[in-house]
Amino acid sequence: MSIEGRSERGGKRIRLGMVGGGQGAFIGGVHRIAARIDDRFELVAGALSSDPERARASAREIGLTDERSYGSYAEMAEREAARPDGIEAVAIVTPNATHFPVARAFLARGVHVICDKPVTTTLADARELARLIEASGKVFVLTHNYSGYPMIRQAREMVAGGVLGEIRLVQAEYVQDWLTGRTEDSGSKQAGWRVDPAQAGAVGSIGDIGTHAFHLGSFVSGLEAEELAADLHTFVDGRRLDDNAHIMLRYRGGARGTLWCSQVAPGNENGLKLRVYGTKGGLEWSQENPNLLWYTPLSEQKRLVTRNGAGAGPSAARVSRIPAGHPEGYLEGFATIYAEAAAAIRACDAGEALPPEVLYPTIADGIAGLAFIEAAVRSSQSGSAWTPVEAG
Amino acid sequence: MSIEGRSERGGKRIRLGMVGGGQGAFIGGVHRIAARIDDRFELVAGALSSDPERARASAREIGLTDERSYGSYAEMAEREAARPDGIEAVAIVTPNATHFPVARAFLARGVHVICDKPVTTTLADARELARLIEASGKVFVLTHNYSGYPMIRQAREMVAGGVLGEIRLVQAEYVQDWLTGRTEDSGSKQAGWRVDPAQAGAVGSIGDIGTHAFHLGSFVSGLEAEELAADLHTFVDGRRLDDNAHIMLRYRGGARGTLWCSQVAPGNENGLKLRVYGTKGGLEWSQENPNLLWYTPLSEQKRLVTRNGAGAGPSAARVSRIPAGHPEGYLEGFATIYAEAAAAIRACDAGEALPPEVLYPTIADGIAGLAFIEAAVRSSQSGSAWTPVEAG
Amino acid sequence: MSIEGRSERGGKRIRLGMVGGGQGAFIGGVHRIAARIDDRFELVAGALSSDPERARASAREIGLTDERSYGSYAEMAEREAARPDGIEAVAIVTPNATHFPVARAFLARGVHVICDKPVTTTLADARELARLIEASGKVFVLTHNYSGYPMIRQAREMVAGGVLGEIRLVQAEYVQDWLTGRTEDSGSKQAGWRVDPAQAGAVGSIGDIGTHAFHLGSFVSGLEAEELAADLHTFVDGRRLDDNAHIMLRYRGGARGTLWCSQVAPGNENGLKLRVYGTKGGLEWSQENPNLLWYTPLSEQKRLVTRNGAGAGPSAARVSRIPAGHPEGYLEGFATIYAEAAAAIRACDAGEALPPEVLYPTIADGIAGLAFIEAAVRSSQSGSAWTPVEAG
């Protein structure tokens, strides 16, 4: 049961602010726990809700002072910038449509940004944001959190090391059931904004969960999508955005794959699964039991690689906290993104190069995600014609 | 552990002949075991190989007399027809390209036919065969054997009974790994004919395994495919037929789905899986552990339906032999097709109507399978354009 | 998907009779299918029920002639012995208490015996039967059918080959739920005799299922039990035989283990599981998905050994019929016992030595099983004191 020691802090905590994540939200609380787990951030300010009353109540509930609970992100950007102990980084956990302006405001004040996905609602905005990030010299972290799971790191390491040979197939899916009925009519805040084009953008399921599956496929395989053929569909009457998508993919270099995302498949909670096959072997992983990775070397027995178990490599060990057989979960995977963000911010502030093992999703991943989304929409509108996925 | 009594025979055995299935073959032995399990057939004649020496040796090995071991199917058809104790039915277990002429020869002699899939190598042949069957008045059974699994019957019964509500999604896959390398160069008889267009027809994986997945999707959902968009591909250099296919499907009435078949995905032996989702619930099934069916009523807990277990319905019980928890397998599912064939043959010979619970794949399923294959080939050749699946 | 050829017959079928197994019985039908699968037996005679009417009706249903349907086993033994085409072997599928007299009657007539377990209801009878078998020179096969599963053969081969090192732990369990309530009051023939001391003997669950688990543990580990401490219990009011047993075991040579059998654990159908651990590795197997064997070499990754899959050994391949990924089940495992019996009978009749790879449970296993049962009863009656398991 022994495990290698792992520095929990290594210096002062980074002062963090949050935009969004007030009462009734889901992902804000996740970000806060994730930021605490490895003890590298201290939440000191927030603009938790666009409703001032709710913002203040939410702030008090999580221990923020009234002084640093702001009524708007703009106010927070301005006033925090004026403080000697102002925030060093901001977490943006609002609905999709506001990511871009909020990120812009904080980058302009020299604040590092940790932002929920999808990064923007249009590819053009994502590219514009890339320019702003470049100009700011600040760190921008996109929380494609599933890439923080240790066995996903393990899978990526194995593919990069040639263990699977040449990759031929990347099969990804993210399947849920919570929108099978008209959940948005039940008053669910979570459902409400996700099916509203004004808040979510032009897509539903593929923006909310499809981009996660897409990112994971690329993250593990190391491949870039070249073109796709998509069939987006809305099954639930009256819903304005897709709740199911079937997508065929072709990657640069010859690999192919499919991606299925759905919010209307009863019996699936958060069924994010990835299967990657090459000339020498295959890998299979499922998010709901994330500590396991199935690996089959061609013509040999299937093997169970476990987090911190026998034969797991350094890239998984580096982001693990506890011994094999004691499950880590979603929050720890998310925390790894925060720990990586902390490393990147410290390196950036010190003007040092980032060690190559530190991995986090960047604006490039955000651009790739939007390129995927826009190609899928165009393809689906054109009879599922093969459509290029614009390179970053 | 009690189980309802089940008549094992109910009359004389049907005299059966076999074409193909000599030494070195795989599926012939499967048919023979399947025919024995429920004791409704007696194998009395065979043209087991086109090689006369091998035919005779094979016949002796399985207990056929030299007298009724024939050098060709044509000879067998002629000479058996002349015997008072001649075969009543023939099992055709040869490579795809010969199914049609062999079936024709026996139908012409008034012999019932049990035939491996795909039924022919062209849709036109399948339609011509349908005419011959109609004219003969004989029974024609296509061994889409997976439809004999009790939990597949259970799934079909549940869908037909409205348990899932309106069907929205049919996700099917059949994934193998045995052709990841150039298996055909190893002298494998099984690999050899499957990658040879002259023996297998115009398609590889989608004919060999894709049609099984397609049939199962329709069998369980009760839906007919309307159009598809396909991406067929050959990954292994020098192979002339597809070894992987991604297909998007649209069914009449509005359901959608995907079908993935592959022979190059390391870690998959016979990964035939089916998932069906409707407005009220979902079903999930995997061939490698076929006695289980996962059923989730919308907004309720996932349930495990087991063969002969609590809550399993009459259509599963009817084709089960032993109590829940004692696994039945591939051979029993196959045997059910033979038992159904026996029932159909007895009813046909007696001029009686077939009870509605007796289910077996017919030439209509064969036509649907070829329509699927031909649409997939056309779509793939046309940039994966949506292509109608011609109705039967 | 290719598979090594396997002789299906190799000569004339053995003429088989059956005692027990009439309408309403369970295991008789299983024996009949098992005898047919590999085509080495032909059922020609039966005394299927002690009720003459039922015996005849049952016989007709399975295709026996009236002439060879007998009203009693004694009559069958006598009259079959007088026929030139009389039975060569008999299958005894009656409740436990009659196994001994029936076996004795047929051995006395020179008929090979295939007998259900437990072999007798007392250890003394089992030893007496051993003497009769020895004197007869005939084959006696005890249908501890689970030892016919390919992956159980694989496990035994691995242990015998030293793959696990020195065995330390043998953990076996066979858990059911069908007697959780007073099933015997429902008119179930299966439940009725199993809870009746006059028909089942002095024990309930440990005779019916515990002996299977015990046999499997010894078969795989190659170890002999030295002593045990048992806690037999009856949970259901009014039931006269144990429906649950906890047993601690010590094997000769230092290994230890536990055995749990139960018929009152809701959610378990036929939960027969075996786990064996040694100094160099561990094996885990479950009957309900029997085509898989989990193998962990010490300090390496867990591996999935599949029937006919990569790395499976000759002892599994020898008793497999179809490729990996196509599940074989309970009936095939049972059929292997019949195929082994056929090989033993042919060798015996020919005066030849049996090849070492032919394995079937014998009277020695029956004696070991009764020694286990009697030790468990004595221990349980003596405050779970450690009690020697008498050697064969």
Place this chain on the structure above:
Amino acid sequence: MSIEGRSERGGKRIRLGMVGGGQGAFIGGVHRIAARIDDRFELVAGALSSDPERARASAREIGLTDERSYGSYAEMAEREAARPDGIEAVAIVTPNATHFPVARAFLARGVHVICDKPVTTTLADARELARLIEASGKVFVLTHNYSGYPMIRQAREMVAGGVLGEIRLVQAEYVQDWLTGRTEDSGSKQAGWRVDPAQAGAVGSIGDIGTHAFHLGSFVSGLEAEELAADLHTFVDGRRLDDNAHIMLRYRGGARGTLWCSQVAPGNENGLKLRVYGTKGGLEWSQENPNLLWYTPLSEQKRLVTRNGAGAGPSAARVSRIPAGHPEGYLEGFATIYAEAAAAIRACDAGEALPPEVLYPTIADGIAGLAFIEAAVRSSQSGSAWTPVEAG
């Protein structure tokens, strides 16, 4: 994907100190993360190692000031008590033998105690500690952390609510493989103290992991052990404490069970499993995939209860942080013990009654655990005789 709001803090953080948990330790880091996750504690002081150099280095690494990094627990108790901002609670994460004196020292200073298990090394000490706790009026929390898993809360709620009927069987096991060889010779700090009687006490595996399994069985079933029969054993040559134990249990009221713990079973990482069966249903749970609970109502289909999924009850929801399908793990379960501790401390300080839904293991559980250990040792030394488990 919505989830009920959950107050993350609700007031000021509790000032926490830690004894043990320096560099090279395992469980100290776990406690620290667990204390952070729900943001109810702030670690401000530590005596992290008995080696002063290591203590200071460890303290710096985790962000403690030099001023509040102490060379011994005694010094820390004294000096913190003298500060106006001294610690309110202490976490004791040292090897077993020091739990008692450390707890005594802090209780004497009016500091609440959170202590690792087993609580002491003798039952007498545990009882003495109970008296000291009672006298102190302070909160004492024993970190039987597995009782913090939501599905364990769910299981307890179901049993308490009568869903399983009268409980008959409690089957628990905790199986590892990390001590299969002489791990203690490798320099592993974790292995070293666990096999050393001076640090671990009179028992090895049953103290380290067996008590967890025992606690879980009682926590879920609500039953108290009455007597047991144990077979403790050391498989590894030269090891002085048990590395495997087989135990049969009888609970007050008539239920029975078994408990197996082992550190020498290759292929098991942290295989803690619990199965509970009653007259009306059964429950099955495994720690390595802890978000699932299998529930079978008698004569109905097995159901999968998931954390925050359909049909999960309030006691699970209360200790969950994220939606169903996003796995929570070991650290979250541990964090729940800390959150409960915080609630108990706040209530104690305020002189308020603790709401009944707040559950944490207390000294009573510690006493029960030592009574279990001592009974097991006595029984094993007495030929596995049934031995009373002394009541609290």
